[in-house]
Amino acid sequence: MSTQTEAAAGRDVGDDELITAWGLFHEALHNTGELLLRDVDPSGGDMSGPWFEVLIRLQRSPGNRQPMSKLAKEVCLSSGGFTKLADRLERKGYLARRSCPSDRRVVYAELTEAGRELADEARARHVALLREHVLGPLGPDGLRRLAELARTLRDTSLAT
Template sequence: MGTRADAERITDEDLITCWGLFHEALSATSPLLLRGIDPRGEDMSGPWFEVLIRLQRSPQHRLPMSQLAREVSLSSGGFTKLADRLERNGYLERQACPSDRRVTYAALTEKGLALAEQARTRHVALLREHVLAPLGADGVRALAEQARKLRDSSRRAHRSAEHKR
């Protein structure tokens, strides 16, 4: 965590500029990281790809649907529509939780796992080109560390606000 003296050395304009640059960088880089991700040449929007990758990296290639919706920043309704589309294309199946009837898992099918692995390979190549090359290994590690701090701080703030309701 930064000290109070550190915070006082940053002007309001510096802080606004920093955050604006971060947003511009993310907006400019994100489309580059999805270019050609779907080996079939179809449009693989950010949330679709994000769902496949998160499931591919999860134990048993499945997660509770509510958790997955939260992690990809979609509303329950928006995620349901996306899950329906993925299921229609044969990439995902819904599985009931045997111990809790309220929980439904989204799980990759074999076809979904194969697509996720192909997409991941392409995504990693794009990350190396558009993130690792300009930032270097130390820059990538520093970015991950700072992003983790922001994420964790934001989660604490959200939990605190929810408890006050």
């Protein structure tokens, strides 16, 4: 569909319908997000969303590490907010900071062995919750469509 066609089609959507759709998405994301963090911490503690997100992103990154500035942006935290979170993860022994040998301005956040173990356990619990609370209601086709729509919104927001 061309941009002009999409714009014309968008005029067929009323303000209330647009507000309702966005509100439903926001509520679904908030409510489902809470379900997906429930019991995800294998230690029985309260693993906040950003904490879990950092562990999973590092687990899925090459070498289990990423530049701290990139990671902060990906988990939607300010530089200061991410530094505080990294401090807590480091104190717990889950994360280490590593300097970049080729660029002194870059500092990497890297999972420790304890961090990898925690991330592995939390990921297994998270996948089970995703299967129950996301894949279950949506089915495989709905999940793929959700990913496609989310990617479109993300990519469009990054382009502006």
